[in-house]
Amino acid sequence: MSWNRKHLLDIQSLSPLEILAVLDTAKAFKAVGERAIKKVPALRGKTVVNLFIEPSTRTRISFELAAMRLTADVINFTAEASSLKKGESLKDTARNLEALNADIFIIRHSATGAPHFLSRFLKGSVINAGDGAHEHPTQALLDTFTIREHKGRIEGLNVTILGDILYSRVARSNIWALTKLGAKVTLCGPSTLVPKVFEQMGCTVTYDVDAAIANADVINLLRIQHERQKKAMFPSIGEYSSLFGLSKARFARTKKDVLIMHPGPINRGVEINSEVADCDRSVILEQVTNGLAVRMAVLFLVNGGKGPQEVAH
Amino acid sequence: MRQPSVILSTNALHRALARMAHEIAERNEDSQQVVLVGIPRGGLRLTTRLAKLLEEIWEHPVPTGSIDVSMHRDDLEHQPTPEVHSTHLPGDMSGRTVVLADDVLFSGRTVRAALDALHDFGRPRRIQLAVLVDRGHRELPIKADFVGKNLPTSRQERVEVRFKEDQGEDAVYLHRQQSS
Structure with a gap:
């Protein structure tokens, strides 16, 4: 087993073997979710804090359920109803929660590096659930898990990420994970949202949608992150949809065994046609199921032992 | 480091397996209800070996499975993160006689975890434990x-069970304490 990290802060610093360790562990946890009794005692007595300083529903619920299925106790802390509104700093908030003897902190924050910052002084484990436009490691792990489950491998696959790349932490984490495991990643979208500089991460940038999707084994569609865009990055939603949306006509020109993915929430009729979102090549809901398994695996792994001894019989 | 000593030679291991299979058969007259469940990794090969011998004795197929115990261990914090294995059980365990199999019995904590893990798959009528080596x-x-x-x-000693299919020979060795 090649995992001995206390935190999961990003994908960038993980080795391919560490990524595979998470994916293999997640496979076993997915099976737990399919049993009549969907709960194991691996984190019994542990306290998990969901520290969500930026709004999120699906990721928070996924982490919450993952922790509960591992028998941990979960505290949800959201920015709207918190002491942060009263002027407390993130550091003080986290240290107060630690004073309650919390063991694992799951943090979502609008500032890049917030999880790294917390990991420097908290005694517990820190899991990044999305920091600004930087990284969203568990999303990349669940996307990779889903691709591997369908295609049996990652190496050599053509993966196209289509949409708002610039403001997307999902894109960044996916690019790291996929390129580390040997996939060929192509980025496509409006030039204002897909700067050429991304080629430094080892992927191809194109503005020709038809070329980007023709040979793709996987198409991962990203939502326009209106909340992060400080100015208009393209003329209109209608124009974006006609130029870059996955319409039925475009879908008809993709590979027969293409996988259509989307981290959610989807905007039907904008980045993806409604029927395409529900077709049999779409694995959007499987991603949600797999997200739970991957997050159970991550919680299990970061909580793991620290001593170098053999497992006794 | 001292040479490991042979605890069970190939012939002795085969005799021990044959005896264990006969003892299992003797204890379980309702042979149709018996399921052999191995604890990964060491118990899996023992399970398939015992199943083969029991099929010859009972003259009917014997269902086998495996049960992962890593999620049920009580020592997760004191150990390196254990590898998580898959669990495969042939159907509901309710009413069955489960023979749990592991290669080496030591502290008993693995077996305790296996009993808890099995509990999530129904209520077996009885659970029995088969081990190749009981080292106390x-x-x-x-x-x-x-x-x-x-x-x-x-x-300080270490017991090593080797099976032909995995390690190229059927034998059990004892590795002595390394001289300091």
Whole structure:
């Protein structure tokens, strides 16, 4: 087993073997979710804090359920109803929660590096659930898990990420994970949202949608992150949809065994046609199921032992 | 480092397996209800070997499975993160006789975890324990029903079970404490 990290802060610093360790562990946890009794005692007595300083529903619920299925106790802390509104700093908030003897902190924050910052002084484990436009490691792990489950491998696959790349932490984490495991990643979208500089991460940038999707084994569609865009990055939603949306006509020109993915929430009729979102090549809901398994695996792994001894019989 | 000593030679291992299979058969007249469940990794090969011998004795197929115990361990914090294995069980365990199999019985904590894990898959009528080597040092009130070899050991020693299919030979070795 090649995992001995206390935190999961990003994908960038993980080795391919560490990524595979998470994916293999997640496979076993997915099976737990399919049993009549969907709960194991691996984190019994542990306290998990969901520290969500930026709004999120699906990721928070996924982490919450993952922790509960591992028998941990979960505290949800959201920015709207918190002491942060009263002027407390993130550091003080986290240290107060630690004073309650919390063991694992799951943090979502609008500032890049917030999880790294917390990991420097908290005694517990820190899991990044999305920091600004930087990284969203568990999303990349669940996307990779889903691709591997369908295609049996990652190496050599053509993966196209289509949409708002610039403001997307999902894109960044996916690019790291996929390129580390040997996939060929192509980025496509409006030039204002897909700067050429991304080629430094080892992927191809194109503005020709038809070329980007023709040979793709996987198409991962990203939502326009209106909340992060400080100015208009393209003329209109209608124009974006006609130029870059996955319409039925475009879908008809993709590979027969293409996988259509989307981290959610989807905007039907904008980045993806409604029927395409529900077709049999779409694995959007499987991603949600797999997200739970991957997050159970991550919680299990970061909580793991620290001593170098053999497992006794 | 000293040479490991042979605890069970190939012939002795085969005799021990045959005896264990006969003991299991003798204890379980309702042979149709018996399921053999191995604890990964060491118990899996023992399970398939015992199943093969029991199929010859009973003259009917014997269902086998595996049960992962890593999620049920009580020592997760004191150990390196254990590898998580898959669990495959042939259907509902309710009403069945489960023979749990592991290669080496030591502290008993693995078996305790396996009993808890099995509990999530129904209520077996009874659970029995088969181990190839019982090396002592129990930390829990757990006792094997079928034992290939009782072997008093010191805590520093290590028992190595080798099966032909995986390690190229059928034998059991004892590795002595490394001289300091």
